[in-house]
Amino acid sequence: MNVHQIIVDSINEAVCNVFSTMVGGDLGPGTDSVALGAPEASDGVVSFIGIAGRWAGTGSLSCSSGMACAICSRLLMTETTAVNEEVLDAVAELTNMIIGGVKNDLERHVGSLGLSIPTVVFGRNFKTRSVGSTEWIVVRFPWNDQELAVKVSLAPSERVAQLAPHVPTHACAMDV
């Protein structure tokens, strides 16, 4: 079982499905890569959702504040020019649907999984770090001169436990 490819394919399918169905616009397929450990400085909106089960980890979406507003405007059919509660809520729901789609695909291969309630962060020049994770599968989707990055870090639960003893597997430390 090539989990990496399953996750990449699932992300592509979920993003395309969510955008074509609810946001109104075709996306993808995205460009995939692997990011090892080091957090990248972020500007804009970043969301996280915990994945738990026999495999555990974190799913994440990140994009500029402009793209977050554009997504919110299309999703809710309202004009939004600045990040507000409505935009953060829209990104949280987008995360829920995209990572939820990935989870549904993965369950066929790794058994039942659960998702946490998503968390969304908005700011400038902040870093995020998922404790214990060493590898992120990243798929980047260009959209109207901007970019949506979908990231998933997932490992068998035993391995996650070894990497981060006594630490919740999907806790995210944030340096602002």
Added chain:
Amino acid sequence: MESDVLVVDDSAAIRKILQRVLRQTGMAIRAIHEAGDGREALAVLAANRIDLVLTDINMPTMDGLQLLKSLKGTEEWREIPVVMITTEGGETKVAEAVRLGAAGYVRKPFTADQIKEKLAGILELALPL
């Protein structure tokens, strides 16, 4: 006869989208009520005559399955049709919802047509349009 509909989801974005879609269904709606979780939904149900419930499954405090169980276990709410709207693709929770008496479910992401189609089938049985 106009109906009162209750939309239950912890996402204000989804509640707003569902409000819009419901208005487009052609269904005679008197009011659309909202709740952010199952517990809030029970309070709305206690204060209003609700004819249809659309609810998410995964919510904090009280999830959609607990809400459904509570509805089906209460005499005055037992006949209210409940439609689950969820990202859950796993058979376990969907099967549990059906076993508890859900009238149907729609998977997120959804189109307006999917919601309309699902409600048309259910409302034909339960409500005058």
